Amino acid sequence: MTTESPRRDDRSVPSRRKGPLELRRRQALQGTSDQHLLDTHGAGRFVHTDPWRVMRIQSEFVEGFGALAELGPAISIFGSARTHPGSDYYEMGVEIGRLLAREGVAVITGGGPGSMEAVNRGAVDGSGTSVGLGIELPFETGFNPWVDLGINFRYFFARKTMFVKYAHGFVVLPGGLGTLDELFEAMVLVQTGKVTSFPIVLVGSRFWGPLIGWLKETLLSEGMISPEDLDLIQVTDTAEDAVYRVLAGVRGETEERRGGMYGSAEEEEAWLAEKADGE
Numbered sequence: 604m605t606t607e608s609p610r611r612d613d614r615s616v617p618s619r620r621k622g623p624l625e626l627r628r629r630q631a632l633q634g635t636s637d638q639h640l641l642d643t644h645g646a647g648r649f650v651h652t653d654p655w656r657v658m659r660i661q662s663e664f665v666e667g668f669g670a671l672a673e674l675g676p677a678i679s680i681f682g683s684a685r686t687h688p689g690s691d692y693y694e695m696g697v698e699i700g701r702l703l704a705r706e707g708v709a710v711i712t713g714g715g716p717g718s719m720e721a722v723n724r725g726a727v728d729g730s731g732t733s734v735g736l737g738i739e740l741p742f743e744t745g746f747n748p749w750v751d752l753g754i755n756f757r758y759f760f761a762r763k764t765m766f767v768k769y770a771h772g773f774v775v776l777p778g779g780l781g782t783l784d785e786l787f788e789a790m791v792l793v794q795t796g797k798v799t800s801f802p803i804v805l806v807g808s809r810f811w812g813p814l815i816g817w818l819k820e821t822l823l824s825e826g827m828i829s830p831e832d833l834d835l836i837q838v839t840d841t842a843e844d845a846v847y848r849v850l851a852g853v854r855g856e857t858e859e860r861r862g863g864m865y866g867s868a869e870e871e872e873a874w875l876a877e878k879a880d881g882e
């Protein structure tokens with residue numbers, strides 16, 4: 604038995620157009636857009652629908668672009684939400700914020716506690732521009748007191764766009780999952796050519812060393828990344844060198860100065876040898 608195709612103009616099949624959509628059968632029996640707009644029953648439900656979310660997402664981009672368009676030179680700095688004043692990582696963050704501010708470079712952080720606070724604090728101390736891009740979380744922490752220009756986001760992806768679009772490079776302090784997410788997103792954007800000339804400097808060789816070792820010994824040796832991908836990141840141990848490297852990278856000076864991730868090919872060899880000796 605063959606099944607005949609229904610005729611396009613079969614009037615027994617409910618059908619109608621809704622903007623660009625062609626709707627048939629059950630799809631066509633839902634109300635029109637105007638009916639939904641004017642209907643007061645269940646008012647408030649609409650804010651949980653995807654079209655409404657699209658508007659909110661759009662407004663986050665509009666707000667972000669509007670607030671940051673005239674920021675000038677800026678560096679985004681990531682790092683743990685859990686470090687405390689007095690710890691090495693926190694104090695490193697303060698110093699990096701201060702040094703960038705003194706170079707006339709704005710800092711952009713996640714606006715939260717820990718190393719984010721440290722960097723914002725340093726920027727204020729250095730009389731610079733201190734930006735925080737907050738994120739709505741179930742455990743709300745609010746902006747740290749050293750954020751001078753704060754924008755709160757509902758959506759991670761809109762916020763991430765701002766970190767990249769308005770910064771000329773990234774500095775990454777030790778951190779957890781949030782920091783790793785931000786680091787790897789940046790690396791993928793550079794690897795895939797979505798952003799160019801974008802230096803990424805990791806601070807803390809003891810902290811980052813094992814990750815770099817894994818990238819080399821597992822990802823590279825199993826052919827999951829190319830040797831050039833390892834050049835996407837640099838590692839250093841001082842605030843001065845981190846700021847020097849990220850600003851040199853912004854100015855396109857990276858290649859003259861750098862032979863490998865550890866500043867020079869020799870330094871990198873030495874680090875690898877030390878690691879092989881069972882550090």
Ligand SMILES: C/C(=C\CNc1ncnc2c1ncn2[C@@H]1O[C@H](COP(=O)(O)O)[C@@H](O)[C@H]1O)CO
Binds near residue numbers: 719780
């Ligand atoms: C967990 C705590 C506070 C959370 N508040 C945050 N506010 C703003 N941005 C945040 C927050 N937590 C994480 N981030 C982002 O991720 C990075 C740090 O995450 P990690 O997992 O601590 O490494 C950071 O760069 C932010 O952009 C306080 O207990």
